[in-house]
Amino acid sequence: MPEAPELEKYAAHAMEDIEQGTSLWRDAWHRLQKNKLALFGGGFILLLALACFLSPFLGIQSYEEQNLTLGATPPSAEHWLGTDLLGRDLMARILYGGRISLSVGLAATAVSLLIGVIYGTLAGFLGGKTDALMMRFVDILYALPFTILVILLMVIFERSLLLLFMAIGAVEWLTMARIVRGQVLTLRRQEFIEAAEALGLRKRRIVFRHLIPNVLGVIIVYATLTVPSVMLLEAFLSFLGFGVQAPMSSWGTLINDGAKAMEEYPWLLLFPASFFSLTLFSLNFFGDGLRDALDPRASKD
């Protein structure tokens, strides 16, 4: 039983709801604000991104400045997260690596989202032979081994971060396209799509007003899963020598280096790995919160 003031609050809220028309996004923002975990996740990512991208201006040591006499030291007042084997400040390296990991993660996910959602929606909506041909093309790309594809790209073109984004994005959109197409296929048989057609809505409006908003939940969840897998892919490519090269760093390379030295200098693994997992947790919380916030049915109040 809610207390009396509680009830008043509900009543006031209900009044407010009746008085003003609310859009999907404003509603979603209201619901997101109530989800503390999602807010925390979103806030953490925002802070981390700020710290990473502003790190050159924060007055901390440069990521490539070596101090060979110092060597690997545990965390201290001067080096908060310790130093690595070459005496480089670990915090600076983590923040610098975050720039690359976050931008690869977010940019490649954005690329894969953009291509995957449009491609999948078109295939599912158009149906028939177009759909079959489009999806067979996806199958063919799926069959190409990713590593070989990237190596080929790197051999043909110069090695660059931009190419890395594109290579990863070009692979990740395939799954997205399949997922979205499947969702659209079930959705377009629903009667509200037929009702929209019977009202005389244009195809484009049906796609953007009725189809895509109803696929959003799945897209968001899958996107939050894509970001970490992209970051891991980047680490893997860097390990093979196709991604980020020393003295530059990314979380993937830091974790990789830390893993080699973890018995003697555990902090070299512990700190980059903690940043990595905290980021992934936050992304997942934020993604979950966003999905619930965008789905009117999920709110239980």
Place this chain on the structure above:
Amino acid sequence: MSVEDVSNPQGTGLQQSSTLLRVAGLKVHFPVKKGLFSAVKAHVKAVDGVSFTIEPGETLGLVGESGCGKSTLGRAIVKLVRPTAGTIQFEENDVSLLAGGQMKAVRRGMQMIFQDPVNSLNPRMTVEEIIGEALDIHRLAGSAQARRNRVRELLKAVGLNEAHAERYPHEFSGGQRQRVGIARALAVEPKLIICDEPVSALDVSVQAQIINLLQDLQRDRSLAYLFIAHDLAVVKHISRRIMVMYLGKIVELAPAQIVIERPLHPYTQALISAVPEVDPESKRQRILLSGDVPSPINPPSGCPFHPRCPVAEARCKVERPALREISPGHWAACHLA
């Protein structure tokens, strides 16, 4: 002589100035294919040569078993499925020939109410957005204020209140959702509404409310309905004429009272005997049909009903009965009628 040769099976003697909807020889065949590039193997003849008319302000009931093509017929009229052959004339326009802007204009004249109250409303839009979209697309509300007022007016017309405008579909009961669907259809002020089993997913008590609402709206706005259902009791209550479909074809078409009291086609007789009766003293004979509805891919020769017909004769196997006017306004497709 086949069904599509029959021109304009008219209803009762009541003649109105202009016919609202005239369907002639309508066929909807769906190709059956296997694989990506292989040829069409066969056709599902969902609607196979159907002709009828609807007058302004009248209700034509359409009954038949599931799979007989009645929903496909309704969807073909509002062009949600493409007809294979035949014409659909709505007022002066042949719907099957129109596209783009002209089609959009015709769409204003006819709307559809759907069976499933859960799936027929976009779960991510509020009621105001759902109804408002219908207004926007045909530019029926000049200002935001006019749009607001119109939405609230429509909600009142279907028995909901203003506060419901801000809510999402999942916050309503089945009957209320169906009311929202009706309000959406009414928003564009149509002359004809295709009701595709609008009450079969609802509780019996709610069914009566929705039926009454539909009748009130018809009286106030002189709407015409094509009322599709599989329940004869519901159709009898609301319709002026009843049309019975079997395997994509019309088997009987007559004023409601006559179909119920003096059905001519053995299939209609079986359907009517299946309607439960309140009076326990009633000693009515139930006609039980044996077997299932044959596949519409490969319908039986002659009369499509002959394998299940209790009175079938030799010629029913070979000769397809035409839909003929047995008595004024009473059409049936049976050799024995």
